[in-house]
Amino acid sequence: MKKTTFKVPRHVSVSLISLTERKAGNFGPVAAARAAGFSGEDAERIHSSDKVSLLLECSESDALSEYDLAQTEELVPLAEGFASARVGPETAEKLITCSKISRVQTKKQSGPHLKEVLPEIRLVGSSNNRSVPEDGSGVLIGVVDSGFDLTHPVFRDVNGNLRVEALLDQEDGNRQFDTAQLETAWMNGRGPGVDLDGHGTHVACIAGGSAFTGFDGIAPGARFLLVRTDFLNTDTAVRWIFDQANRLSLPCVVNMSLGHHFGSHDGTDAEERFHRAVSGPGRILVISAGNEREDSLHIGGRFFAGQAQEVAFDMLRPQKGNPNVTLTLWYSEQDKFDITLVLPSGQSVSVPAANLDVYRTSGVDLELARQPYVWSRSIKAQISISFKGFFKSRDLLNWKLHLTCKKAAVGRVDGWFHNSGYALFSRGNPLVERSRTVGLAATGDACLAVASHVGRNTWDSDLGSNEDLQVVKGRTSPFSSLGPTRDGRWKPDLSAPGQYVTAALADDCELSRMDQRALVDSRLVTIEGTSMAAPIVTGTVALMLQKKKSLSVADVRGILAETARHDAHTGSAAWEPAYGFGKIDVAAALSKV
Amino acid sequence: MRKATFPQGFTHQMGAQAVTIEPLPGHSDEEVVAFLEESGASDITVLAPGFISAQADGQALSKVEEIASIHVKTRHQPHSRWRIP
Numbered sequence: 001m002k003k004t005t006f007k008v009p010r011h012v013s014v015s016l017i018s019l020t021e022r023k024a025g026n027f028g029p030v031a032a033a034r035a036a037g038f039s040g041e042d043a044e045r046i047h048s049s050d051k052v053s054l055l056l057e058c059s060e061s062d063a064l065s066e067y068d069l070a071q072t073e074e075l076v077p078l079a080e081g082f083a084s085a086r087v088g089p090e091t092a093e094k095l096i097t098c099s100k101i102s103r104v105q106t107k108k109q110s111g112p113h114l115k116e117v118l119p120e121i122r123l124v125g126s127s128n129n130r131s132v133p134e135d136g137s138g139v140l141i142g143v144v145d146s147g148f149d150l151t152h153p154v155f156r157d158v159n160g161n162l163r164v165e166a167l168l169d170q171e172d173g174n175r176q177f178d179t180a181q182l183e184t185a186w187m188n189g190r191g192p193g194v195d196l197d198g199h200g201t202h203v204a205c206i207a208g209g210s211a212f213t214g215f216d217g218i219a220p221g222a223r224f225l226l227v228r229t230d231f232l233n234t235d236t237a238v239r240w241i242f243d244q245a246n247r248l249s250l251p252c253v254v255n256m257s258l259g260h261h262f263g264s265h266d267g268t269d270a271e272e273r274f275h276r277a278v279s280g281p282g283r284i285l286v287i288s289a290g291n292e293r294e295d296s297l298h299i300g301g302r303f304f305a306g307q308a309q310e311v312a313f314d315m316l317r318p319q320k321g322n323p324n325v326t327l328t329l330w331y332s333e334q335d336k337f338d339i340t341l342v343l344p345s346g347q348s349v350s351v352p353a354a355n356l357d358v359y360r361t362s363g364v365d366l367e368l369a370r371q372p373y374v375w376s377r378s379i380k381a382q383i384s385i386s387f388k389g390f391f392k393s394r395d396l397l398n399w400k401l402h403l404t405c406k407k408a409a410v411g412r413v414d415g416w417f418h419n420s421g422y423a424l425f426s427r428g429n430p431l432v433e434r435s436r437t438v439g440l441a442a443t444g445d446a447c448l449a450v451a452s453h454v455g456r457n458t459w460d461s462d463l464g465s466n467e468d469l470q471v472v473k474g475r476t477s478p479f480s481s482l483g484p485t486r487d488g489r490w491k492p493d494l495s496a497p498g499q500y501v502t503a504a505l506a507d508d509c510e511l512s513r514m515d516q517r518a519l520v521d522s523r524l525v526t527i528e529g530t531s532m533a534a535p536i537v538t539g540t541v542a543l544m545l546q547k548k549k550s551l552s553v554a555d556v557r558g559i560l561a562e563t564a565r566h567d568a569h570t571g572s573a574a575w576e577p578a579y580g581f582g583k584i585d586v587a588a589a590l591s592k593v
Numbered sequence: 594m595r596k597a598t599f600p601q602g603f604t605h606q607m608g609a610q611a612v613t614i615e616p617l618p619g620h621s622d623e624e625v626v627a628f629l630e631e632s633g634a635s636d637i638t639v640l641a642p643g644f645i646s647a648q649a650d651g652q653a654l655s656k657v658e659e660i661a662s663i664h665v666k667t668r669h670q671p672h673s674r675w676r677i678p
Contacts, residue, residue: 145671146671174636197671199671199673202673229669231668231669231670231671232611232666232667232668232669233611233646233666234669235613235640235644235646235666236636236638236640236646239638239640239641239646256669257671257672257673258669258670258671258672259669259670259672260667260668260669260670262667263667269664270613270615270644270662270664271613271666273644274613274640274641274644277640277641277642277643277644278640278641288672289672290672291672291673291674418667419668419670420670421670439672440667479674527673527674528673528674529671529672529673529674530672531671531672531673532673534672
């Protein structure tokens, strides 16, 4: 087997290098087709041209002025710094070596990557044209997330200008930037609010991304208020976004595709009550329900007086640092429970009736506490386990929680690990529940909580086409957290497609290293979660606010519930733990505004 | 195993915490903000009437505890996941 190695400049698609290095005089239609992502018989059947289609990023405005093109070639400026080219091999080689061109990538054949999602939510009709005239113009979309790649075309309008009104970077001393400052800062690569993870860029793109290679977000006419969050001060992030919206006197919808399980799950957490204080006409919050359905992080059950139950759990070793977990248990102030933690060694410690007991060994610290929780007339018990120093794997396994009901006026107890990925309750135990896994702050009544269902089960990646035969299109996503809330309220509110959603990929982020999900040259990536479902609703709310600026969360919830779609998967019940009021129908919702 | 007992509340933690503070009935936001400033807390923001965000250590919080409820903020997780089928 003969091997030849070519140097691949960083700024050029590999597929173009393999074409130009053939030195065959011309590309040939099949070779050019393969560079565009056609494979097999499609490359021969569909592609008849021997030119290659390129997307160019130019570092200087006169980069394209010096080329003599053949009659069949074309070079078209798209926006400031971007151009489209359709050229043969000689011109392609010149473009590769031009110092004024910072990036040369082959265009890949792609249908709109939301092509199966947009018809599913009734945003496009059978002709693939948008079925509603609204695009979110005059509305602000706030996104609280991991960061944003502002070099990505989805954040720019047709003139190449940023569609970002302002950005707050909580990871950089809460520095704030306006549009002009962001344009300057991002001119030469990474700037403020940079997305090292990829999550935030993907989410923002779904909600309001500009048209990009056949793809656009739900509300491509809206402008963004972006917060690169530290994932702790999400309340100040929301405050900042609404302050900016107040300054601009524009309606605003905020997307938070994040959450936790360290709270009462009954809408009375401080952050949830704060959301109630700041939401109002034209001030809407959309929060993802969570992905914890199958994560065995919740126990719940009804006890009678004298009944005792035990449930085992294992702690999980994190990728970095020592294992630690916090478990909170909640029950009515009218009831009385004895709660005991049994260590793998067999030693047991009791949660005190009041106060905080701290136990320290050479390997682990335990904190056990109990206190009244006045906001919902409950009792909160809290157990924190933190490993330190040397420990063995067996030290993580087979911890036990022993619950004995001493008095049962209500009798219901619920418990959650503070988040997924830290510990697991033993799955076979009857106390382990999939329901009541909607997280905070989605259990608050001042937001729209969004679940996920399967919109598609195929996607493209740098490793080729992929299909997941284990999911059923239209069915609830297997990970999507289930309602109701601890106090029985109907959350999630509705469901949107959140499975295998393709959207913008941030440059050089964690997600770009996933070959089976990323299309790096196309700057797209496919991931799933209620994170992806929530911005579909956020974009929809932006379209609704464009029609009527003064809608409140109750107005929006009422319209979305009334117009939600039901099918064989959702059933016909008014509300269902996996789908909420049903599946989002954008066209129907807008017609009701 | 060494054991220690603390009174109700979680202000035994001496490091700076991100907290949300709600004044108890009969006490105002301004009063709480003044307490926090005197105690050396930072990043003090009135989020909405009745809700104050701050970065404060155990010493500062133990003074405020008399007039306000203190909630330690929790780290959120992004709600995305992927798996290889």
